[in-house]
Structures are given as C-alpha cells and as structure tokens.
Amino acid sequence: MAHESEAIKFYTQAARQALDDGDIGSRVLFEKIVLDEEGHKARLELQLSLIARVGEAAYVAKNISGPGDGGGGVRHRASGFLAHN
Numbered sequence: 001m002a003h004e005s006e007a008i009k010f011y012t013q014a015a016r017q018a019l020d021d022g023d024i025g026s027r028v029l030f031e032k033i034v035l036d037e038e039g040h041k042a043r044l045e046l047q048l049s050l051i052a053r054v055g056e057a058a059y060v061a062k063n064i065s066g067p068g069d070g071g072g073g074v075r076h077r078a079s080g081f082l083a084h085n
C-alpha cells in the first residue's frame with residue numbers, strides 16, 4: 001500500500017510540474033497514472049477491509065482458485081467475493 005501512496009504522490013507532483021511547464025500531454029498522462037494508482041490503492045484497502053471483517057481463512061477460501069476455473073487467482077476472484085456477500 002505504501003508503494004501506491006508513493007506513486008500517487010510522485011505522479012501528482014509530475015502532473016503539476018508538467019502543467020507549470022505547459023506540457024499538457026504529459027500532464028494528462030501523469031493524471032491518468034494517478035487515477036490508476038488511486039484505483040489500485042482503493043482495491044487494496046477494500047481487500048484488507050474484507051480480510052479484517054471475515055477473517056483471513058474465510059477470505060482465502062472464498063478467493064482461491066484452481067486450475068481450469070479461469071486461473072484468475074485472488075485478484076480476479078475478489079470482485080466475486082463482493083457479489084456474493
């Protein structure tokens with residue numbers, strides 16, 4: 001999670017600098033990266049919240065996937081957890 005926060009801070013500053021430099025293309029690119037990183041951070045916060053609420057064992061049991069079921073793993077199945085609860 002610290003990496004996401006660092007990335008948000010870094011690219012926010014980069015966007016501000018690009019704006020100051022009149023480099024609109026770079027500003028837009030950096031802003032898009034910030035939005036992506038904010039999404040990553042929010043997803044991590046949600047998963048940590050779920051683990052805290054249901055317990056690690058229940059979280060893993062619900063989100064683990066095996067061969068032949070799409071191979072999405074925890075990340076892909078995590079949204080299914082929300083849909084079922």
Ligand SMILES: [Fe+2]
Nearest residue numbers: 004036037040
């Ligand atoms: Fe990220």
